Amino acid sequence: MKKILLASALMFSVAAVAQKIDNRLVEAGCGMCQFKVKSEKGCAMAVKIDGKIYNVEGLDKKTYGDAHAADGYCKVMKKAVVSGEVKRGKFRATAFRYAD
Secondary structure, eight states, X not given: OHXXXXXXXXXXXXXXHEEEEEEEEEEXXXXXXXXXXXXXXXXXXXXXXXXXXXXXXXXXXXXXXXXXXXXXXXXXXXXXXXXEEEETTEEEEEEEEEOO
């Protein structure tokens, strides 16, 4: 019985740690400027998935465009289609594109 409970607990904890995201439409913008999240990194891309804000990692900053342009992600909240994985409080992106 203990082995079954331990195996169940391990499976649950692994599932809770990582969440796969595949071509999901999300809100995207600067974590500090748009989502009002304090950060030591300064301006950085963040996304809102299932009501939670995650900093985006894994892609070159050039992917998001000029942060401080008139229509940049520090100035305007945008919709984006993303793929990747939520893990340890961050979103590790494998794909990111602004929605039309």
